Amino acid sequence: MTLPTPESLAELKAALPGAWTQDAAEMAPWLTEWRGRWTGETPLLLQPRTTEEVARAVEICARHGTAIVTQGGGTGLVGGQIPYGEVLLSTRKLRTVRDVTPLDDAMTVEAGVTLLEAQELAKEKGRFFPLSLAAEGSATIGGVISTNAGGTAVLRYGMMRDLVLGIEAVMPDGQVFNGLKRLRKDNTGYDLKQMFIGAEGTLGVVTAATLKLFPIMRSRATAIVGLESHHDAVVLLARAKAETGGGVEAFELMKRLGMSLVLKNIPDTREPLETTPPWYVLIELTSGEPDGAEAAMERLLTAAFEEGLIVDAAIAQNDAQKAEFWRLREEHSAALKPEGGGWKHDVSVPVSRIADFIDEATAAVEKFHPGCRVSVFGHVGDGNLHYDVIPGVGEDVAAFIARWMEGSEVIHDVVARYDGSISAEHGLGRLKTDEARRYKSPLEVATMQAIRQAIDPQRIMNPAVLF
Amino acid sequence: MTLPTPESLAELKAALPGAWTQDAAEMAPWLTEWRGRWTGETPLLLQPRTTEEVARAVEICARHGTAIVTQGGGTGLVGGQIPYGEVLLSTRKLRTVRDVTPLDDAMTVEAGVTLLEAQELAKEKGRFFPLSLAAEGSATIGGVISTNAGGTAVLRYGMMRDLVLGIEAVMPDGQVFNGLKRLRKDNTGYDLKQMFIGAEGTLGVVTAATLKLFPIMRSRATAIVGLESHHDAVVLLARAKAETGGGVEAFELMKRLGMSLVLKNIPDTREPLETTPPWYVLIELTSGEPDGAEAAMERLLTAAFEEGLIVDAAIAQNDAQKAEFWRLREEHSAALKPEGGGWKHDVSVPVSRIADFIDEATAAVEKFHPGCRVSVFGHVGDGNLHYDVIPGVGEDVAAFIARWMEGSEVIHDVVARYDGSISAEHGLGRLKTDEARRYKSPLEVATMQAIRQAIDPQRIMNPAVLF
Numbered sequence: 001m002t003l004p005t006p007e008s009l010a011e012l013k014a015a016l017p018g019a020w021t022q023d024a025a026e027m028a029p030w031l032t033e034w035r036g037r038w039t040g041e042t043p044l045l046l047q048p049r050t051t052e053e054v055a056r057a058v059e060i061c062a063r064h065g066t067a068i069v070t071q072g073g074g075t076g077l078v079g080g081q082i083p084y085g086e087v088l089l090s091t092r093k094l095r096t097v098r099d100v101t102p103l104d105d106a107m108t109v110e111a112g113v114t115l116l117e118a119q120e121l122a123k124e125k126g127r128f129f130p131l132s133l134a135a136e137g138s139a140t141i142g143g144v145i146s147t148n149a150g151g152t153a154v155l156r157y158g159m160m161r162d163l164v165l166g167i168e169a170v171m172p173d174g175q176v177f178n179g180l181k182r183l184r185k186d187n188t189g190y191d192l193k194q195m196f197i198g199a200e201g202t203l204g205v206v207t208a209a210t211l212k213l214f215p216i217m218r219s220r221a222t223a224i225v226g227l228e229s230h231h232d233a234v235v236l237l238a239r240a241k242a243e244t245g246g247g248v249e250a251f252e253l254m255k256r257l258g259m260s261l262v263l264k265n266i267p268d269t270r271e272p273l274e275t276t277p278p279w280y281v282l283i284e285l286t287s288g289e290p291d292g293a294e295a296a297m298e299r300l301l302t303a304a305f306e307e308g309l310i311v312d313a314a315i316a317q318n319d320a321q322k323a324e325f326w327r328l329r330e331e332h333s334a335a336l337k338p339e340g341g342g343w344k345h346d347v348s349v350p351v352s353r354i355a356d357f358i359d360e361a362t363a364a365v366e367k368f369h370p371g372c373r374v375s376v377f378g379h380v381g382d383g384n385l386h387y388d389v390i391p392g393v394g395e396d397v398a399a400f401i402a403r404w405m406e407g408s409e410v411i412h413d414v415v416a417r418y419d420g421s422i423s424a425e426h427g428l429g430r431l432k433t434d435e436a437r438r439y440k441s442p443l444e445v446a447t448m449q450a451i452r453q454a455i456d457p458q459r460i461m462n463p464a465v466l467f
Numbered sequence: 468m469t470l471p472t473p474e475s476l477a478e479l480k481a482a483l484p485g486a487w488t489q490d491a492a493e494m495a496p497w498l499t500e501w502r503g504r505w506t507g508e509t510p511l512l513l514q515p516r517t518t519e520e521v522a523r524a525v526e527i528c529a530r531h532g533t534a535i536v537t538q539g540g541g542t543g544l545v546g547g548q549i550p551y552g553e554v555l556l557s558t559r560k561l562r563t564v565r566d567v568t569p570l571d572d573a574m575t576v577e578a579g580v581t582l583l584e585a586q587e588l589a590k591e592k593g594r595f596f597p598l599s600l601a602a603e604g605s606a607t608i609g610g611v612i613s614t615n616a617g618g619t620a621v622l623r624y625g626m627m628r629d630l631v632l633g634i635e636a637v638m639p640d641g642q643v644f645n646g647l648k649r650l651r652k653d654n655t656g657y658d659l660k661q662m663f664i665g666a667e668g669t670l671g672v673v674t675a676a677t678l679k680l681f682p683i684m685r686s687r688a689t690a691i692v693g694l695e696s697h698h699d700a701v702v703l704l705a706r707a708k709a710e711t712g713g714g715v716e717a718f719e720l721m722k723r724l725g726m727s728l729v730l731k732n733i734p735d736t737r738e739p740l741e742t743t744p745p746w747y748v749l750i751e752l753t754s755g756e757p758d759g760a761e762a763a764m765e766r767l768l769t770a771a772f773e774e775g776l777i778v779d780a781a782i783a784q785n786d787a788q789k790a791e792f793w794r795l796r797e798e799h800s801a802a803l804k805p806e807g808g809g810w811k812h813d814v815s816v817p818v819s820r821i822a823d824f825i826d827e828a829t830a831a832v833e834k835f836h837p838g839c840r841v842s843v844f845g846h847v848g849d850g851n852l853h854y855d856v857i858p859g860v861g862e863d864v865a866a867f868i869a870r871w872m873e874g875s876e877v878i879h880d881v882v883a884r885y886d887g888s889i890s891a892e893h894g895l896g897r898l899k900t901d902e903a904r905r906y907k908s909p910l911e912v913a914t915m916q917a918i919r920q921a922i923d924p925q926r927i928m929n930p931a932v933l934f
Contacts, residue, residue, distance in 0.1 A: 103819035186888035245755020288712020352570035454921035
């Protein structure tokens with residue numbers, strides 16, 4: 001990796017007047033990962049305001065062989081956005097909304113528009129942009145494309161990859177790839193835009209994108225149900241899909257332990273059901289029909305009760321109750337902190353195997369570290385679990401955290417046996433690339449490297465992330 | 468391009484006993500394109516029965532630098548499946564259904580399973596596989612992946628790219644890429660399976676795939692409506708999406724000319740409406756709610772009438788009537804033949820611009836060839852039109868057909884001005900690659916070539932197709 005030289009820095013500054021800083025205080029917030037897990041350094045923060053400025057900057061870096069880290073909102077969880085000596089190129093100032101065309105169910109925005117802003121733009125025009133995640137106020141469109149972000153609506157609408165119609169990007173040599181088509185169909189060679197999605201900034205800088213929009217649903221019903229066994233959750237999910245023709249927007253599994261920690265550690269929460277079942281599922285159904293979601297929820301829960309698939313249920317009667325139900329799910333991560341934190345994992349397995357996976361991973365980790373407690377929750381509909389292991393009550397927290405990497409290997413080995421993924425949503429970044437090598441075939445790694453070599457022969461784009 | 472040598476042929480035959488032929492009669496059906504537009508030749512037809520046999524064959528070809536054309540069901544429309552001296556590798560005998568897992572909404576089938584068989588496998592397990600096109604009885608899964616096929620359900624379910632969870636493929640050096648994951652989420656580096664989709668066999672041989680399945684809809688309503696203007700069709704489509712929460716499965720525009728030719732040239736057809744409007748749309752709505760689709764259709768058409776968006780409408784009262792409506796649309800191509808055939812185009816533009824495009828393209832082509840007649844029909848919801856130009860009544864057909872390429876350029880230039888695609892569904896193959904160069908940027912072509920060079924440095928896979 002070639003770090004910036006005085007010559008390349010001088011040329012960059014001259015070429016981007018008013019669009020750079022070397023001020024330590026101004027740069028500081030962008031050099032420390034938001035949870036404080038990594039702090040990096042850079043000799044220069046570039047803040048281009050147009051695609052043309054991005055192209056100029058990358059062309060100069062390419063000519064000097066200077067390494068670049070591209071950063072969006074800085075909300076990534078695997079350290080991919082933090083430079084360690086590279087030039088830091090922020091896309092946050094690419095702020096133009098190029099068009100919103102309701103009749104195309106499409107809008108074109110630049111990379112620095114936040115996810116929340118994109119949702120709001122769609123809403124203003126009577127449309128829905130479905131990608132939604134906790135960091136949406138800061139996360140940018142460029143960032144969520146580069147990391148192929150997931151979130152809470154994947155079950156129905158897919159990951160970010162599924163929501164992109166077109167991409168504009170600056171290639172590693174500074175040329176502008178203009179793939180901002182609003183087309184639904186185009187079979188004229190390789191679909192080059194796919195290359196940039198989930199590439200974590202290694203194949204170019206995404207500067208703008210055309211996104212798919214959807215109709216706004218006419219009805220929405222939310223319930224929390226209690227289950228005797230997590231094995232029933234997958235069957236219930238299939239029933240819910242059949243009952244709604246695919247109108248299941250969320251299907252979130254929660255375990256008694258996680259729920260009880262939310263009730264214990266998070267203020268203003270209360271048990272949602274009259275009983276205290278070992279497992280919960282939060283279900284959200286939507287329908288294009290007025291009152292369709294409510295009717296489907298009634299049909300689903302009535303049949304599930306009769307069949308013994310669920311033991312208890314509460315349907316939200318109003319928006320406040322709906323928010324209360326969602327809060328129980330959303331506070332699951334925060335509720336672990338007062339217990340000393342834990343070993344966290346973002347894994348996925350085939351949906352049908354999720355309950356068996358939970359059983360086998362839990363047995364393995366309890367054998368590895370007797371007395372630990374397992375909190376598992378997440379997007380069952382996507383096969384995606386947040387599988388967190390916390391210390392036993394009264395256990396030494398520092399000693400427990402010290403075993404994180406070893407413990408993760410135990411869990412990830414089970415994931416691999418289930419043909420799963422060790423990073424369902426968060427990517428590899430700097431944190432997980434080495435670990436991923438353990439589970440990827442040499443052919444996969446070599447093929448990714450061959451593509452990278454073809455597109456970025458100097459390896460100047462985010463050189464420390466991916467393979 | 469290196470054609471097979473006696474040595475490479477001998478080695479291939481020895482390595483694949485019982486899985487090859489050089490018999491002219493046996494090979495003949497696979498060397499002529501199904502409409503008879505191209506007839507090629509090959510010294511050897513390989514018909515491997517397992518992925519391992521495919522890998523063995525490709526490894527031998529790679530060692531000798533021998534060129535290969537891969538063929539599925541042979542239903543392609545751009546000549547990509549026809550060899551001109553290359554070894555012909557058919558995937559039709561890869562016939563194993565590896566698994567169907569309803570709880571994952573997924574099934575894994577080998578490349579030679581036909582699209583129709585895949586649909587039926589899904590149905591047997593209470594699920595729906597949405598890709599559907601006229602050639603589905605012959606088209607294979609390997610073929611529809613390699614060409615990223617579209618068809619009639621793209622509006623709701625997307626192209627083949629959107630329906631693939633995992634791919635197994637033999638790389639150009641004979642190594643097997645095993646990407647048959649059933650995962651909905653996996654962010655661990657580049658999504659390599661995307662590479663093989665729509666690559667027209669140039670980056671490897673798809674040997675098996677894991678496909679997404681969907682719930683079966685509970686209700687379905689079909690109507691034909693009459694419009695004064697094609698400009699109203701796009702507005703009506705937006706209303707239909709809003710009314711159903713995206714449950715519009717088909718939205719097919721037809722013009723009076725095409726309809727009148729169907730009524731004239733196809734037996735047992737009759738005018739679907741009491742009036743004879745200049746434009747028709749066939750609408751199919753579905754819903755997960757029992758009777759939901761019928762209710763939504765009523766709401767949609769009632770409001771559209773009141774607003775003056777439509778002038779006439781007929782809702783199919785039973786399956787027979789539904790089939791009758793669909794036949795009017797499906798016979799549009801066949802109805803052109805007795806008129807002497809025509810210049811055919813498979814183009815797409817942004818949905819919102821489709822009516823303007825029709826106006827401008829028609830003006831351009833009528834100027835280029837006064838007296839010609841334009842039949843335009845297709846998937847408005849995807850922005851995809853079959854834009855066919857036929858000779859004037861009594862005109863010399865041979866002279867007309869001789870102007871096809873020139874006429875196409877007139878139409879495709881308008882497509883380019885509308886940011887459209889000159890091959891929405893059918894791919895480029897041997898037929899359209901040269902023409903596509905006219906509309907692609909040098910950067911796009913160079914990037915595709917760089918990827919191809921990285922994956923297939925000897926260019927042995929379908930060397931004559933794409934860039």
